[in-house]
Structures are given as C-alpha cells and as structure tokens.
Amino acid sequence: MSIIRPFRADDLFRFNNINLNIWTETYGLGFYFNYLSRWPDMCCAAQHPNGRLMGYVLGKAEGSPHDFHGHVTALSVAPEYRRLSLARILMNFLETASDDVYGGLFVDLYVRCTNSIAIDLYEGLGYSVYRRVREYYGSLGLGPGGKDEEDAFDMRKPMSKDMYRRSVRPNGRDVIVSAHDVS
Amino acid sequence: MSSLTLERQIRPIYDALDSGSHKSALVTCNKLLKKHPKNDHLKALKALALTRAQKFEEAIVLCEEVLATKPTDDGIINALMHALRHLGRFADLVKLFEDAFKQQPDNDEFGRQAFFANVRAGNWKAAQLLANKLNKQFRNDRYVFWGITCTFLQANDPLTAPEMRDILLKLAHRLITACWKQVEVHPDRLYLHTSILQQLGLYEDARELLGTESGRFFCARNLSCDHLRREIMKAGGWQMEEGGIAEQRIVEKRDRNWLEFVSILDATFLPSTLHQSNLPDLAQRVAKTRDLFLKVSEQDGSHDRTAQLALMELEKLSVVHEVPSEPSRLLNLLKHYFEVLGDKAACYEDLRSYIDLGSEELHDWITLIEKTTHTPSSGIALRRSINAHKLLRYVLSATQLTVDQEGIRATDLVREYFEALPLGKDLPKLELQPADDLAILAAQVYVNMFVLDNAMAHLHNAVVILEYASKKSPQSYQIHLELVRIYRLLGAPQLALDHYRLLNVKQVQNDTMSYFILSRATNFSLAASGDLAYVSECLESSHIYFSNSQETSEFIVKSFNMEKYSQIHELVVFEERLDNSLQRDLVKIEHVRLRISHEPVSSELVDMELIELKFIFDRLHHDNRDLEVLPNYQPRGQPSFLSQTTLFGKEPAGGWLSIFLKIYIKVLSGASDLDLSVEDDKLLVGDRPRQSYNPDAKKPLMERLAVQSADELSELTEDEVALFHYVTDLTNWLDPFHNFLRPRGEATKLPPKNGHSSHDGASADGHGRKPDDAPHISEPPDSILSYFKNAYAKFTRAVTASRPIYEILHIATLAQEALLLFSICTKRFKDASIVRIHKLGMLVQHIKTLRASAIDAVRDIGTQLIKISELEGTSDKRKQFVENCIALQTHAEITHEYVLDVGKKLTESQRKVMEGVGRGIERVCKTPM
Numbered sequence A: 001m002s003i004i005r006p007f008r009a010d011d012l013f014r015f016n017n018i019n020l021n022i023w024t025e026t027y028g029l030g031f032y033f034n035y036l037s038r039w040p041d042m043c044c045a046a047q048h049p050n051g052r053l054m055g056y057v058l059g060k061a062e063g064s065p066h067d068f069h070g071h072v073t074a075l076s077v078a079p080e081y082r083r084l085s086l087a088r089i090l091m092n093f094l095e096t097a098s099d100d101v102y103g104g105l106f107v108d109l110y111v112r113c114t115n116s117i118a119i120d121l122y123e124g125l126g127y128s129v130y131r132r133v134r135e136y137y138g139s140l141g142l143g144p145g146g147k148d149e150e151d152a153f154d155m156r157k158p159m160s161k162d163m164y165r166r167s168v169r170p171n172g173r174d175v176i177v178s179a180h181d182v183s
Numbered sequence B: 001m002s003s004l005t006l007e008r009q010i011r012p013i014y015d016a017l018d019s020g021s022h023k024s025a026l027v028t029c030n031k032l033l034k035k036h037p038k039n040d041h042l043k044a045l046k047a048l049a050l051t052r053a054q055k056f057e058e059a060i061v062l063c064e065e066v067l068a069t070k071p072t073d074d075g076i077i078n079a080l081m082h083a084l085r086h087l088g089r090f091a092d093l094v095k096l097f098e099d100a101f102k103q104q105p106d107n108d109e110f111g112r113q114a115f116f117a118n119v120r121a122g123n124w125k126a127a128q129l130l131a132n133k134l135n136k137q138f139r140n141d142r143y144v145f146w147g148i149t150c151t152f153l154q155a156n157d158p159l160t161a162p163e164m165r166d167i168l169l170k171l172a173h174r175l176i177t178a179c180w181k182q183v184e185v186h187p188d189r190l191y192l193h194t195s196i197l198q199q200l201g202l203y204e205d206a207r208e209l210l211g212t213e214s215g216r217f218f219c220a221r222n223l224s225c226d227h228l229r230r231e232i233m234k235a236g237g238w239q240m241e242e243g244g245i246a247e248q249r250i251v252e253k254r255d256r257n258w259l260e261f262v263s264i265l266d267a268t269f270l271p272s273t274l275h276q277s278n279l280p281d282l283a284q285r286v287a288k289t290r291d292l293f294l295k296v297s298e299q300d301g302s303h304d305r306t307a308q309l310a311l312m313e314l315e316k317l318s319v320v321h322e323v324p325s326e327p328s329r330l331l332n333l334l335k336h337y338f339e340v341l342g343d344k345a346a347c348y349e350d351l352r353s354y355i356d357l358g359s360e361e362l363h364d365w366i367t368l369i370e371k372t373t374h375t376p377s378s379g380i381a382l383r384r385s386i387n388a389h390k391l392l393r394y395v396l397s398a399t400q401l402t403v404d405q406e407g408i409r410a411t412d413l414v415r416e417y418f419e420a421l422p423l424g425k426d427l428p429k430l431e432l433q434p435a436d437d438l439a440i441l442a443a444q445v446y447v448n449m450f451v452l453d454n455a456m457a458h459l460h461n462a463v464v465i466l467e468y469a470s471k472k473s474p475q476s477y478q479i480h481l482e483l484v485r486i487y488r489l490l491g492a493p494q495l496a497l498d499h500y501r502l503l504n505v506k507q508v509q510n511d512t513m514s515y516f517i518l519s520r521a522t523n524f525s526l527a528a529s530g531d532l533a534y535v536s537e538c539l540e541s542s543h544i545y546f547s548n549s550q551e552t553s554e555f556i557v558k559s560f561n562m563e564k565y566s567q568i569h570e571l572v573v574f575e576e577r578l579d580n581s582l583q584r585d586l587v588k589i590e591h592v593r594l595r596i597s598h599e600p601v602s603s604e605l606v607d608m609e610l611i612e613l614k615f616i617f618d619r620l621h622h623d624n625r626d627l628e629v630l631p632n633y634q635p636r637g638q639p640s641f642l643s644q645t646t647l648f649g650k651e652p653a654g655g656w657l658s659i660f661l662k663i664y665i666k667v668l669s670g671a672s673d674l675d676l677s678v679e680d681d682k683l684l685v686g687d688r689p690r691q692s693y694n695p696d697a698k699k700p701l702m703e704r705l706a707v708q709s710a711d712e713l714s715e716l717t718e719d720e721v722a723l724f725h726y727v728t729d730l731t732n733w734l735d736p737f738h739n740f741l742r743p744r745g746e747a748t749k750l751p752p753k754n755g756h757s758s759h760d761g762a763s764a765d766g767h768g769r770k771p772d773d774a775p776h777i778s779e780p781p782d783s784i785l786s787y788f789k790n791a792y793a794k795f796t797r798a799v800t801a802s803r804p805i806y807e808i809l810h811i812a813t814l815a816q817e818a819l820l821l822f823s824i825c826t827k828r829f830k831d832a833s834i835v836r837i838h839k840l841g842m843l844v845q846h847i848k849t850l851r852a853s854a855i856d857a858v859r860d861i862g863t864q865l866i867k868i869s870e871l872e873g874t875s876d877k878r879k880q881f882v883e884n885c886i887a888l889q890t891h892a893e894i895t896h897e898y899v900l901d902v903g904k905k906l907t908e909s910q911r912k913v914m915e916g917v918g919r920g921i922e923r924v925c926k927t928p929m
C-alpha cells in the first residue's frame, strides 16, 4: 500500500530515510527545484499511508529532435520499503510520461558499474547497456571497487516510438567512452 | 580615451570575475576608476567584485550610487543585478528594473526583469500589476497567467488580510475564466484554474472543467492534476462516483495506488446524509467492497500487498462505523499477511496500526507469531524472524517489561544477530547487512532497560553491540543515529559527533537532522577551552539557510518562465518554511551561547546579535525537524526510543527558543546602546528578510519580553528555568541604569556598517542628563547571589550522587553562562568616568561584590570538574565497563580486547568533556571582565 503522488518541494524535509544511503546523493536545493520547475511531471514519490516517504524518482526529458528521450536522474527506495515493487512502479511512471507526454524515443539512465542490484533491476525492466562511461562518477573514496566504482553504464530502453529499437545495441558493455563525451 | 578603448579595458574585469579572481578584478576597477571616476559601468563592476570579496558595506554604497543614476545600459544593469542579488537587496533590484522599464517601456526584457524582481521579493501585488502592463504592451498569454498566479499567491499569502483573500480569489477567477476559451490549455494552466475554483469552493465548476476533453486528457497523464481531481471529488461529495472510477482503475488497469483503495473506502463509508440516491445499507456496501478487495488480493498473492491492507483498513473502519463484523476477520487478515508477506521489511510498519485486537484474538495472534523460528537459515527466514521480534515487542504489556525479562530479550536478539551475520558476509561493504535490525532492536531493548532502572551498564551494552554492528554495516544510518543518541546520554559528545559526521548530512538535511547533535550543544561544547568543533558544526549546518534565500526564489522565477504553475505555490511555501525554521534559530541561539564563551564580547558583537535575535523573536517558526527518521520499536503505550533518549526528557522547541531569546535579548539590550524602538532594517546587509506572519509580533517588544507562559517554561529543565529567573532579576535590577546611561537622541545613531561602534566616545554629558537624575541605587536582589550558590550546591550534590555526566555538565555550563551574562550586563559600569559623573559608585560596589562571589562559585565548579574528570578514563573505569558487558563476551566475535577498546574510547571521551568544560570555566573565570 503505497501512495503514488507527485514529488513536492516539501518532500525535501522528509526524504532522509531514503537519502541517508551511499547510492543516493543529496544535492543542493537548486538541483531538485530545477527538476520541479521544468519537469514536474517527471518527478514522483511513493508514500506510506502513515506519512513516511518510501522512495522517489526524478527525471527529465531532453535531447535533440532526432534523439529526444526521457532520462532517469535519481531513483531511490528506502531500505525498509525495498522489494515491494516500488522501483518498478516508479520507473513505470517515468516511462509512461516519457512515452505519452514527451514522445521520447527511449529512456536512459546512468548507474555505477558496481551497483549490481540496480543493474539487475533495470535489466529486468527491459533496459540494456548502451555504453560504459569512464570516470562518470567521482570516487566514493571507499576502497577497492576501483574503476568500476567510478565508471557508469549508460542504460537504455526503447519506447513505443522507436519501433525498430534503434536506440539500443547488443554489445553495449564493450563500447567505452569517456565522461566528457557524454555530458 | 574613446569608449571603444575603455570597453577593451573593461574586458579583463569580466574575465577576472568569471574565473573567480575578484582581487584582480578589484585592482583593475580601481585603476580604471582613477582615470574615469564617473563611469557607472566601472562602479557597478567594482560593486560586484566587492560583493564577491565579501566587502558588503563598501559594495552597498557603490550600488546605491549607481542605482540613483537609474541606469538603462545593459552592461551596468547586469553587473548591478548580480551584485544586488548576491547582497540579498531584493527591494533595490525591484527599483533597478522598474526604473529601467519606466524609461524604456518598449523594452520587454526590462519589464520581465521588473516582474521577476518583484517575484523574488514576494511582492505579489506589484508583480501582478507588472504582468498586466506587460500583457497590455506585448500581448502574450503567459503574462495573463503570470498575473493570475500572482493574484492567487497574494490571496494565499499569510500576510494578506482574511477579508481580502476572497476578493483576490474572485478576481483571479474572473481573469482566468475571461481568457480560458482563447488560450492554449496545458496541464499547469489547468492546475492553476482548478486550484482557484477549489479555493473558492466552486467544486461543480471544477468538476466540469476537469471533465472536459482536455481536462480528462491531462488528468490521465499528469499526477498533479489527477491529485487535485481527487480532492475536488471528495470535497464536492462525489465519493460514490470516484469510488466507481477507482474500481475501474484497480480492476481494469491493475492500478495499485493506495489512493484508489482509499476512494473505494470513502465511497463505502459515505455518511448516509450525503447519499444522493437510496443506496444499499452500509453493511451491504461493506460486504461488496470486501468481495472486491478479496478478489484483488487473491489475484495479487505475494506480488502486491495493497489489497490485503485495504481489507484490514475495511475492518478497522467497520469498527469505527459500528458495522457488525466478525472479530476473527481482522485476526485472519493479519495472519494471512504475515504468512504471505512476513518476509518483507515493511511488514511491521504495515501491520502495526491494525493490531487492535480483543484479548482472545490478541492471544491467538501472539501464539502464531511466537511459532516463528529464529534460526536464520536464509535471508527470508531472517526477515521473518526480525518481523516476528518487532511484532511481538509491539504488543508487550507493561507487566512484561521488567529489567530481567528485557534482559533475556536483549540476549536473544544479540545471539541471533551473530548467528545471522554470516548471511551477509559476501555482500559488498557498501550494502546494508541483513542482520542489522537485530542489533538495532537489541539496542532499543537495552535503552528500555536503562529507562527502567537507570543503570548506565545497559547503555554500555548497547554501544558495544552497536559499535560492532556499525563496523559490519557502515552504511546503516539507523545504527549511527542510535549511537549518537546513546553517546549523548552517556556524556560522550565527541563520539556522538563522530558518528553523526559519518552520516554525511548535507544541504537541506542539516535543517531536518542537525537537532540530533546540536540540540543543547552548549551542554557539551568545549568552546570555552578552545575546541570549536560544535561551533563549526553550528555554522556549517546554517549554510543551507543562505542557499535558500539565494536560490529558491530563482526557481520560483524559473517556474514562472517555464509556466509550471503547479510548483510555484509549493516553492514559495518551502522557502518560507526553511527561512523561518525552528531548528535554524535553535542553532542560532546555541551559537550565540557558544560564541560568548570563547570570543571577547565587543559592543559590535552585542549589537549585531541583538538585532538578529530581535528579528528572530518576531518570527513565526516552522518545525521541520525529522522526528521520524529513527524507527521506534518500543512496545505500544510506551515512550518512543527517541523520547527515551532525549536529554532531560525535554526536547527544545518553540517554547524553549522563546525563553532563551528573551534571556539573550534582555541581556544584550541592556548592554547595547541601540534604541530598540528604532527600525533596524538598515542594520542588515540584505533586505530585512520577509517578515513571517506572527500576530504576536505586533505587541511592543518590552511587553512581550516581560511575559512567559507555563507552556514555554515546560520545555526547560529546572536549571534552565533558574537561569531565566536569574536573568530576569538581574536585568530588572540594572535596566534603569542602562536606560539612564544609554546615549539618547542623535547619539543613538545606528552603528556604522563597518562595525566600528561609537559607544566608547559616548560620554555621559551632552545628552541633557543631569547626574542627579540617576535612578536610585537599590540593593541587588538576593536571587542573583543565590543563583550561584544554588548552582554550586546542586553541582556538588550531583557529583556526590554520581549523577549522569550530562546532568553534571548541565549545571556547570549553565553556571558558566550565568557568569558570562553577568559580565555582559555589567560591562557598561566599567567606565570610571561615567561612574564618577553619575555617582554610581555604590552600584559598582554591589556589582564587584556579586561578581567576586559568582566567580568563586563558578570557579569551584570548574576545579571540581577537572578533578572528577581524572576519575574517568582510568583503568578502573574501563574495567568496570568491561564487566558491565561481560554477558556480551560469550560471543566469540565480542572479544575482551574489543570491549575494552570501546570502553576506552567512551571513558576517554567522557574524561575529555569534563576536563575541557572544567578548563573552559577556569579560563572564563580568569578572563578580566
């Protein structure tokens, strides 16, 4: 039982149980407000009926006309509410918005190469690795993860507009680019 | 020199500013200004460079100079705009662009900027007028909506008079209906329109609007619009219809949003007075809903828990509405949930509010849960076991909560923790350990034991197990937070701070989380002896408020630009809530308390803090603290873990803040030469921050300082109350002299912004005061001296009775504070010539006697603290600690060395804080006052 509702500015006062987590960055106010003031329909929160926040997804629509697409910027579910399909529901929300509202060709996201749970999740949802981006993340400074910790997979899932699945490719893990090629 | 050459010379200034080297920008500005002293572009750039270099006063002077020329040149305007924004001079920004727009009414960029400037400043009325003007001049639908939005915001502004609210909403309504047919509809425009109708209670119209083709289209695709639609349906009494829509969504679209289930429940339990037609009776409707939910729940199985919980909600509401029901039904639902979903981490939280069973059913329920095996053979088994522990603990009755029985529970949890650890041994270091909750639970049990018998030994056990668990699972914020709470109770502030810092609390989290460490920071800070850890924590946690005032309004502007009307009101409210945050000002007070203990108290400090505190005193605060972040596993009906670990059982909030503000305003205003009735806008660098809506603030300050309510005082400890009364008596005694001696008339000039105060020269003559007018010198009230005597006696008693360290420190730090406040209050009378002229020798004599006795008492406290600190951190203490935790050492993982190490760190931290506070007190007593 989860309330699915728009992510709101005042959720910033209550997202600690979700954000006190090494995989989830807490950004400055401007970061969240930039999303809310441009793509509020790509931002969604899940809330327990008792009022606690459970998780959220923040995304945007971007790209040039020939590769306009949805992008998942942050997805996180608090540990105590994991394995309730919330990530699936939130991702589904964002995909629907990308497809229906923005007519995006695909949805993409970056994930640390070491974040195997998230990678499995995305693969389960139909995403595949499009390329590997070197040193996309700053180091977590936490030791032996090495390169994998800083590298990201750029993962994609085609939307209905991309009927021929042109936005994905089978051997994405072998395609390696550097961080400044993507940003 | 031609203007072209000058332009070329100005280039490097921009480059320097862009690359952050404001120093070189300043040098170039100054050089060029020598040749072109009248050039406004250079002046504006210099102002910008000065603001970047934090030289605000100089910058403001320049800004004002350029502003007065009413510039219209893009380069000048741009530089000035950036400088003013950085300075927070929103009113000046408004003036800048309004002037420019007036001179060039065809320049739509100036017009928009003037509009935005008003938006930043929250001048909704002025912004609305500008939007109208823009639309008249440049015809654009967005300007129409900007104007409507501003009218709507003005209606919702707490500063708007209630009788105006309706008028404004009606105006907004008229404007939006007038244009609606001719404009393109998008979701955010629809949202705005519907919100206006909603606030006017025009639900019929709202429903009609949302029922149009575009309305339906957007509600299906936009969560915000759909959310509003739900509210309208409910407010308008169309629950039945909404229930039907919800059923469709659940059955056909397999939507499992809890809100859909709520809609069906709303329809089911709709009061009969609201029925439009003759519906089947309540019992029948309940039965029908049950059938629906049952079907869904069978379909979903373990995939989705929503329908199962909806069934429980249905039973719960049936009881409320007195619909006859089988008592076993709820029980069976609970059992079923536990069977099917008992391995979900959310199980406990989901079920907790439904465990409201009769004694027979409760017994049944407990029997079932007790059957859970606690051998963690797999992740699933472990999660079930953890849920069983939590659920059983929840229903423990008071008689089952003895130290002995709790002890057995703690031992079981710890044992199981170690048995379960291997399940997570292959997980990467960054993942949470599946066994974490067992340690977290055990610690809560230990804390409950501590509450039962006050034995610190239980807390020692808690830290041993938690420290171990935090090494295994360094990412668990819950473990760190429990340790923070417990270390504070143990009087080990440095360890608490260490764990808090491991959480990497950032940005807005500072506002919601810093209470964990900064609540009553003065109790633990070593600032007086030079360790500024807590002081810098106060400062760091306060950056967010600056970012808020710098950034949030930019995004309000952006939302206008992007026409995201659904966000604007929420951003405005957010800005206000963070700006007027209770925690912000609780930290501010702690910071002032710490500041006076380690900084010389100059008249500048006195004035600046006084102005700020006075401003804070007018605020209506919002409590944004996240009191829910730490889960509570204590039995129902018992105090929560959070309240059990609150120092003195009293968490400072609005009442505490109000009393401490009174303490400090009373003392600082006595010491200051500022006239409190003077508007102090001009004393702040930026604008006076937007006044929050506080009806109380209308009363005269002195009147408000003089009263205190029992509610306010109830948030204080006994010792804090004593400090308050002491300060009240002290200031009542001295205020007549302060008022007499404070320079009047012209001499009450505000201190110049460069900080140099003119106090020193303020000799008593020349103010039209005759020495003979001096107030009658009365004996000091006994309470002043007895405050210190009592504090000393209480301190000694606490030490003899081996009271907890935090309590001992509390008495000591408050006594030190009282002494510091005394010296601030009496500073004025150190000027020998004033004393001579006004024949205040007697008064000074009283002060000297008092001070000497106060110092004696406080110094003795300090000396004793140092002495008893030597008893901490000794091998005896460590041995004691190890013995207290002997039971834990039956686990191979908890070795003697490990326990010893935890004990060593703890007792060392305890020793350090007592010694540090003691040394601080010694230093304060030695400092000439």
Ligand SMILES: CC(C)(COP(=O)(O)OP(=O)(O)OC[C@H]1O[C@@H](n2cnc3c(N)ncnc32)[C@H](O)[C@@H]1OP(=O)(O)O)[C@@H](O)C(=O)NCCC(=O)NCCS
Pocket: A021, A023, A024, A075, A076, A077, A078, A081, A082, A083, A084, A085, A086, A087, A088, A089, A109, A110, A111, A112, A115, A117, A118, A120, A121, A122, A124
């Ligand atoms: C990744 C994350 C968002 C998953 O959230 P969630 O709500 O628990 O995921 P769901 O319940 O929707 O899981 C969907 C599927 O993903 C897979 N999955 C999710 N968590 C898994 C885990 N811990 N182990 C194995 N598979 C897992 C499963 O296949 C699951 O389906 P199932 O439960 O039916 O087997 C959550 O773990 C999280 O917030 N992690 C920290 C933040 C993060 O890493 N974000 C991603 C950054 S790009």
